Amino acid sequence: EPEVTQTPSHQVTQMGQEVILRCVPISNHLYFYWYRQILGQKVEFLVSFYNNEISEKSEIFDDQFSVERPDGSNFTLKIRSTKLEDSAMYFCASSGSGSGYTFGSGTRLTVV
Amino acid sequence: KQEVTQIPAALSVPEGENLVLNCSFTDSAIYNLQWFRQDPGKGLTSLLLIQSSQREQTSGRLNASLDKSSGRSTLYIAASQPGDSATYLCAVRHDQKVTFGTGTKLQVIP
Numbered sequence: 001e002p003e004v005t006q007t008p009s010h011q012v013t014q015m016g017q018e019v020i021l022r023c024v025p026i027s028n029h030l031y032f033y034w035y036r037q038i039l040g041q042k043v044e045f046l047v048s049f050y051n052n053e054i055s056e057k058s059e060i061f062d063d064q065f066s067v068e069r070p071d072g073s074n075f076t077l078k079i080r081s082t083k084l085e086d087s088a089m090y091f092c093a094s095s096g097s098g099s100g101y102t103f104g105s106g107t108r109l110t111v112v
Numbered sequence: 113k114q115e116v117t118q119i120p121a122a123l124s125v126p127e128g129e130n131l132v133l134n135c136s137f138t139d140s141a142i143y144n145l146q147w148f149r150q151d152p153g154k155g156l157t158s159l160l161l162i163q164s165s166q167r168e169q170t171s172g173r174l175n176a177s178l179d180k181s182s183g184r185s186t187l188y189i190a191a192s193q194p195g196d197s198a199t200y201l202c203a204v205r206h207d208q209k210v211t212f213g214t215g216t217k218l219q220v221i222p
């Protein structure tokens with residue numbers, strides 16, 4: 001069964017550093033998403049991406065965040081200057097038209 | 113703004129019991145509703161997807177129903193097993209995003 005692949009599975013970074021979280025969505029999907037889950041809290045929407053541009057973003061997705069689809073397969077989330085409160089599990093997801101979401105297994109980001 | 117609520121927040125049942133998890137949402141203009149399972153510290157595993165035009169979906173011991181007009185969905189688990197212990201999340205797709213519920217943490221006691 002097709003999978004969404006995320007790398008790395010765990011990343012530790014110092015406060016103020018830039019991080020890039022990587023995702024390979026399912027190949028024939030057209031919609032891509034990033035979500036995050038702070039430990040013990042709800043899964044929260046960050047951003048959706050379609051046709052090479054952001055289609056919707058939440059208030060969490062401020063100027064410190066950016067997304068990119070640098071080639072035909074990868075989808076990345078960049079955090080420019082990490083803060084302690086950015087520590088969370090970050091999930092990438094993709095979907096086709098009318099289908100459900102397929103989530104990756106997540107990247108656990110720890111900011112120290 | 114879409115809000116998704118799950119009741120109960122936690123549930124503990126003996127093995128073999130049938131159980132129902134509840135999900136309610138405030139805006140009935142949805143594309144679909146999806147139930148996920150999440151094990152501690154792990155990712156999200158899709159269990160069932162119900163399109164907005166459908167009333168229910170079944171997979172093995174799982175049955176999910178959707179009543180869009182009343183803003184409710186239920187996940188029925190038959191003959192629960194210890195391996196079913198996890199957090200169950202419902203997620204409603206609307207616009208270009210999905211809103212998740214707070215989850216129900218299920219423990220099935222052997």
